[in-house]
Amino acid sequence: MSLARRGTWFNLYPLLWGAYPLLALAAVNLGQFDALALVRPLLLSLLLAGLLLIVARRCTRDPHRAALLAIFWLSLFYTYGHVYTALEGSPLGHHRWLGLIWLVLGALGTGLILRRLRNPQPASQFAAVLGVILLFLALGQMALFGLRQAQTRRATADQPVMLKITPTSPDIYYIILDSYSRADMLQTYYGYDNSAFIAQLEALGFYVPPCAQSNYALTALSLSSTLNMDYLETYAADLADQNANWSHLGEYIQHSAVRAALEAQGYTTVSLESGVPWNEWTDAGLYLSQTGSALANPNAREQISAFEQLYLRTTALRIATETGQSLLARYLPNLETPAEQHYRRIRFELDQLNQIAAIPGPKFVFVHLMAPHEPYVFAADGAFRYTEAADPGYLDEITWLNPQILAAVQAIQAQSAQPPVILLQADHGLDMEHRLAIFSAYYLPGEAAAQLYPAITPVNSFRLVLSAYLGADLPLLPDLSYYSHHETPYELELRTYPCNE
Numbered sequence: 001m002s003l004a005r006r007g008t009w010f011n012l013y014p015l016l017w018g019a020y021p022l023l024a025l026a027a028v029n030l031g032q033f034d035a036l037a038l039v040r041p042l043l044l045s046l047l048l049a050g051l052l053l054i055v056a057r058r059c060t061r062d063p064h065r066a067a068l069l070a071i072f073w074l075s076l077f078y079t080y081g082h083v084y085t086a087l088e089g090s091p092l093g094h095h096r097w098l099g100l101i102w103l104v105l106g107a108l109g110t111g112l113i114l115r116r117l118r119n120p121q122p123a124s125q126f127a128a129v130l131g132v133i134l135l136f137l138a139l140g141q142m143a144l145f146g147l148r149q150a151q152t153r154r155a156t157a158d159q160p161v162m163l164k165i166t167p168t169s170p171d172i173y174y175i176i177l178d179s180y181s182r183a184d185m186l187q188t189y190y191g192y193d194n195s196a197f198i199a200q201l202e203a204l205g206f207y208v209p210p211c212a213q214s215n216y217a218l219t220a221l222s223l224s225s226t227l228n229m230d231y232l233e234t235y236a237a238d239l240a241d242q243n244a245n246w247s248h249l250g251e252y253i254q255h256s257a258v259r260a261a262l263e264a265q266g267y268t269t270v271s272l273e274s275g276v277p278w279n280e281w282t283d284a285g286l287y288l289s290q291t292g293s294a295l296a297n298p299n300a301r302e303q304i305s306a307f308e309q310l311y312l313r314t315t316a317l318r319i320a321t322e323t324g325q326s327l328l329a330r331y332l333p334n335l336e337t338p339a340e341q342h343y344r345r346i347r348f349e350l351d352q353l354n355q356i357a358a359i360p361g362p363k364f365v366f367v368h369l370m371a372p373h374e375p376y377v378f379a380a381d382g383a384f385r386y387t388e389a390a391d392p393g394y395l396d397e398i399t400w401l402n403p404q405i406l407a408a409v410q411a412i413q414a415q416s417a418q419p420p421v422i423l424l425q426a427d428h429g430l431d432m433e434h435r436l437a438i439f440s441a442y443y444l445p446g447e448a449a450a451q452l453y454p455a456i457t458p459v460n461s462f463r464l465v466l467s468a469y470l471g472a473d474l475p476l477l478p479d480l481s482y483y484s485h486h487e488t489p490y491e492l493e494l495r496t497y498p499c500n501e
Contacts, residue, residue, distance in 0.1 A: 011063040011124070014070040016131035018049025021078040023138035025311060037307040049074055064124035065113060071127055072109050076102055081314035095319050102316070161261035164471035165362065170445065171420040172262070172465065173365045173412060175353070176223065177405070178373035180398070180439040181429035182212060184499050189434065192395050197402040201441050204409060206424070211455040211499040212440035213481040214428050218489055220249040220278070221482075222427040223368075226458040227256030229466075229474065232482075232490075239490075246489040250278030258462045262364045265470070270356060272349045274368040275342065281366055286359065288352050290345065309338050339386040342370065343377040353408045357415035372397035372430075394430060409443065419445035421465055425458055436481045437497045444468065454499075455479055 022045045026038055052073050056066035080102055087093040092101070117123065186192040198208050216222040221232060228235045235257070239248055259269055263285075271281035273289035281287060312318060336344075349369055356365055371378070376393025378400045379385040387393040409422055422443035429435045442452055442461070448468035456464075457479040466472035482492035 011067045011128075012053070013128040013131045014053050014067050014074065015046055015049045016135050017071040017074050017127075018045045020131065020134045020138055021045070021074075021314070022311060023135065023142070025314060026307070027138050027141040041308055041311045048077070060114065062120065064120040065117070067124050068113050068117070068120055068127060069110065071131070072113060073106065076106055076109075077316045078314065080316040081312075081318040084318060085313075099319060161257060161466060161472050161474065163261055163265045163466060165265040165267075168418055169265075169362050170418050170469055171357070171361045171363050171365065171416055172267075173356075173420060173422045174226075174367070175365075175405075175408075175422070175424050176368045177401070177424060177426050177439060178219065178368065178370050179394075179428060179430050180372055180426035181431075181434065182210075182437040182439055182497075182499070183208075184210070185429060185434045185437045185497075186398075189431070190391065190395060192398065194398070194402075194439075197406070200406055201409075201424075204406070204413065204443070205445070205449075206409075206422075206441045206443045207449055207452045208439075208441045209452065209454050209456050211497075212438050213436045213455065213457055213479070213497060214426065214438045215457050215459045215479075215481055216492075217428050217432070217435045217483045218246055218486065219427045220246040220253070221484070221489060222458065223279070224249040224252040224256070226425070226461060227253055227258045229257060229459060229463050230477070231459065231480070232492075246486075247278040253279055254281055254283070258466070259364065259366075261466065261472075266362065268359075268361070268363045270359060270363050270365045272352055272367045273345060274349075275345050275370055276368065279368055284366070285363075290348050337386075339375045339377050340384065342375055343384050346371050346378075350404050350408060354411040357412045357420070361417065369401075371401055390430065413443075421445070421469065423461055423465070425461065432485075434497060436483060436495055437499070457481065 019042060022038070022041050049070065052070040053066060056069040056073075057063065060066045060069065080098070084093065084095070084098055087098065092098055113120070183194040183198055186194050201208055214222050215225045215231065224236065225232060236249060236252055263269060268285040269281065270286045270288070271284040273287075274280060346369060349367060353367060356363075372394055374388070374390075374393070376387050376390070376397050377384055378397045380392075380396040380399040382400045385396075405424065409424070412420055412422060420443070422441075424439070424441040424443075426438035426440065429437050429439075440456075440458070442449070444452065444465070446468075448464065451464055451468065460476045460479065463472075463474040463476055467474045481495055481497075483495045484490065484492050
């Protein structure tokens with residue numbers, strides 16, 4: 001008698017079907033979450049698969065039929081959220097209708113397996129083999145990602161940029177305001193007048209290029225280009241040739257040519273927690289995060305990570321997370337959602353930004369504020385309010401963020417021993433059609449400000465700064481802007497957005 005017919009460990013294969021959807025979801029989102037975020041969903045997935053298998057065994061007394069029932073129910077559980085996303089906005093895109101359809105499908109499928117399937121063994125054995133194949137495909141994709149990441153060379157220049165530091169060398173602040181669109185785009189497409197904020201920056205000595213564009217439409221491409229002072233084909237052509245995951249460019253952001261040149265001359269790199277794993281400078285000379293204070297806080301709330309929330313939204317548990325918010329808040333008051341974490345993180349970063357100037361210099365400060373990027377969590381008065389709608393979410397976030405940025409740069413200017421260099425810059429704009437038109441502002445003390453011009457792009461930001469203040473010989477490059485999609489990040493299309501200066 002075979003192992004399969006005796007109902008031994010072979011018929012535990014539904015556990016593979018329980019783990020596969022989670023691992024497949026992780027495989028397509030690698031680089032965007034901490035590996036520890038996998039632990040709880042994996043335990044939940046295995047527990048669910050095990051419970052379903054136990055219930056099915058008690059109902060059927062047939063290990064093969066029980067296994068097929070378990071994977072059928074698991075399939076319904078794991079496909080619900082994906083189908084709901086595809087149907088959202090249509091007549092069937094409501095939980096009351098899709099939930100009813102899923103119940104009917106569940107009843108029909110269960111009846112078919114229990115009463116119509118005379119010999120479940122061949123189907124069960126096929127499902128077992130398929131489960132193993134799917135699991136290895138997901139693990140293989142994850143292993144390939146790790147291999148490519150390990151092969152990504154450190155993104156420092158082959159010939160380090162030569163700098164000359166002096167007692168008057170300025171602190172340099174690079175502050176990214178993620179998804180902040182250019183003023184004319186905000187006015188034209190959202191009816192939002194940002195002129196008062198621009199005027200206040202100019203009164204503080206900033207130059208705000210009226211025709212600023214990013215060099216790339218995606219964060220990883222944009223920031224790595226800025227920090228390596230060149231275009232993608234020059235410093236990371238190997239990744240583009242392999243069509244590698246864009247998050248591999250995180251190495252070129254974390255260990256860029258700009259950072260290497262400044263650290264070689266005695267600059268201390270200061271970085272703040274951003275909430276984006278591939279963009280975290282955890283090995284900076286001074287890395288500021290909430291971790292220490294959160295652990296010391298007895299009232300700290302249990303957190304659900306963004307990946308865990310994504311996992312829940314792809315399953316039938318989406319019904320509970322979207323229709324049972326009041327119940328969750330009532331029975332799980334200590335559960336902090338990713339939106340709440342995002343809100344607290346932005347406030348932490350701005351608070352730290354107001355104090356960083358007191359740190360002895362010279363220093364290179366890298367701050368990636370995930371605002372006004374979604375999730376939109378700030379009302380216009382700064383109160384927590386989560387919404388998925390750009391209007392009012394995006395616009396209210398800008399309304400609240402503007403005075404916070406003004407206060408931060410004033411604090412930096414007032415507390416700095418030497419006039420600092422401050423670059424305020426978006427990595428890209430909001431909507432995909434006008435994504436390359438970005439907000440940008442430069443505070444360059446002394447004569448360097450005269451070299452700025454209306455259409456300067458980020459690829460030239462540090463070329464100008466290092467040449468003007470630290471003796472580098474870096475001629476400016478042509479200002480080019482390339483558009484691409486998340487799905488095909490290296491299929492680049494040259495674009496421009498005319499503006500009225």
